Amino acid sequence: xxxxxxxxxxxxxxxxLLLVLPAMLLAASCFRIIxxxxxxxxxxxxxxxxxxxxDDIERIINDMWDENLLANNESNVNVKFxxxxxxxxVITGLLVDLTPSWKLWIHVENNGADHYAGTKYCxxxxxxxxxxxxYFEDLDEEEGETPDWDYDEPILLVEKIGSKLxxxxxxxxxxxxxxxxYSGQLLWSDVGGTGKNHVGENIEVDGVLQLEVSVYVRDxxxxxxxxxxxxxx
Amino acid sequence: MxxxxxxxxxxxxxxxTLAMLVVLIVMTGVARVAGPELTYGQHGYLxxxxxxxxxxxxxxxxxxxxxxxxxxxxxxxxEAGNLAENVLRKILPGEVQFRLRIGVExxxxxxxxYPSAGKHAEWRAAFENAAEIAVAARVSIFPPENVxxxxxxxxxxxxxx
Numbered sequence: 575x576x577x578x579x580x581x582x583x584x585x586x587x588x589x590x591l592l593l594v595l596p597a598m599l600l601a602a603s604c605f606r607i608i609x610x611x612x613x614x615x616x617x618x619x620x621x622x623x624x625x626x627x628x629d630d631i632e633r634i635i636n637d638m639w640d641e642n643l644l645a646n647n648e649s650n651v652n653v654k655f656x657x658x659x660x661x662x663x664v665i666t667g668l669l670v671d672l673t674p675s676w677k678l679w680i681h682v683e684n685n686g687a688d689h690y691a692g693t694k695y696c697x698x699x700x701x702x703x704x705x706x707x708x709y710f711e712d713l714d715e716e717e718g719e720t721p722d723w724d725y726d727e728p729i730l731l732v733e734k735i736g737s738k739l740x741x742x743x744x745x746x747x748x749x750x751x752x753x754x755x756y757s758g759q760l761l762w763s764d765v766g767g768t769g770k771n772h773v774g775e776n777i778e779v780d781g782v783l784q785l786e787v788s789v790y791v792r793d794x795x796x797x798x799x800x801x802x803x804x805x806x807x
Numbered sequence: 808m809x810x811x812x813x814x815x816x817x818x819x820x821x822x823x824t825l826a827m828l829v830v831l832i833v834m835t836g837v838a839r840v841a842g843p844e845l846t847y848g849q850h851g852y853l854x855x856x857x858x859x860x861x862x863x864x865x866x867x868x869x870x871x872x873x874x875x876x877x878x879x880x881x882x883x884x885x886e887a888g889n890l891a892e893n894v895l896r897k898i899l900p901g902e903v904q905f906r907l908r909i910g911v912e913x914x915x916x917x918x919x920x921y922p923s924a925g926k927h928a929e930w931r932a933a934f935e936n937a938a939e940i941a942v943a944a945r946v947s948i949f950p951p952e953n954v955x956x957x958x959x960x961x962x963x964x965x966x967x968x
Binding site (some may be wrong): 589591593594597600601604605615618619622623626631633634637641643657661662665666 | 822823826827829830833834836837850852853856857860864867943944945946947948953955956957959
């Protein structure tokens with residue numbers, strides 16, 4: 575287009591255009607940096623929250639173990655972990671999963687049930703500084719039986735001796751037979767019955783672990799996670 | 808003005824000046840977007856949140872929170888409040904104000920612990936009008952029933968009352 579004499583304006587030369595282009599590129603980069611920085615800070619804040627929550631849950635569970643809230647001769651203590659997780663979910667808005675895994679359990683041969691510590695079929699009592707008693711119930715509601723809830727099938731004494739646990743069968747008052755396990759290790763089979771098989775016997779296992787709790791905390795978007803396994807002995 | 812043959816230099820043309828103006832305008836715009844408000848918005852809040860979380864952590868580690876919980880269990884609510892107030896005032900910087908609540912909002916075991924005793928109405932107003940509040944929350948076991956309850960610390964930047 576040709577400009578007439580009375581028409582005025584600026585002509586952006588090639589050099590001027592070259593000067594403007596880097597400015598545009600620089601501006602775009604700066605905006606990107608700001609956006610990424612904001613996202614990083616937001617992620618950091620969420621990560622902090624997740625970390626503080628996970629760390630605090632570990633502290634509480636350790637306190638619960640030290641103060642015998644999990645070994646106070648009550649059955650179904652695993653419910654406390656659900657309550658704790660619910661409390662944290664409500665106050666932090668994070669997703670919290672606590673999964674307890676007790677090491678001692680029995681397999682009842684007559685009804686085929688597996689009864690774990692921490693459930694309604696077992697009570698744990700801290701009887702002395704390094705001694706615990708586990709009281710199991712062998713009858714099973716889910717198998718259509720009516721438990722008498724006397725929790726003496728079997729009664730196990732667990733003593734912490736150095737880096738080992740000595741487990742003694744103190745009693746078994748039932749016609750049923752059970753196998754006793756420590757984690758995946760079979761300690762005795764066919765315990766109990768009318769002949770009170772193996773009652774009075776003891777066995778030592780390597781390790782002093784009695785309860786493992788898996789702690790898993792994450793924000794609802796799944797951007798940050800905290801995962802740990804707490805070993806209680 | 809005419810240049811003689813032996814005089815040398817750069818001529819800064821009008822369109823170059825305009826280009827420089829565009830560059831300056833763009834750069835100023837970017838600087839404004841990434842200014843102190845945004846930097847504070849990002850890092851200031853993060854710091855505030857860390858103040859709150861670290862304060863609760865310090866109270867746990869020093870055993871102050873255990874003492875407060877035991878005082879509450881014994882019904883000594885004002886002593887628990889005074890202790891919490893003193894401890895938090897020592898932990899948090901002067902420009903950071905706080906409100907501590909133990910228990911749920913509608914039925915707290917302890918509430919309205921502010922940086923200074925009394926003046927609750929003024930502190931409450933300051934809390935409600937704070938531009939930005941960071942929250943730290945914990946769960947604790949409360950004797951004698953050994954039930955879980957929450958501990959919530961709100962912090963904000965503001966002047967002392």
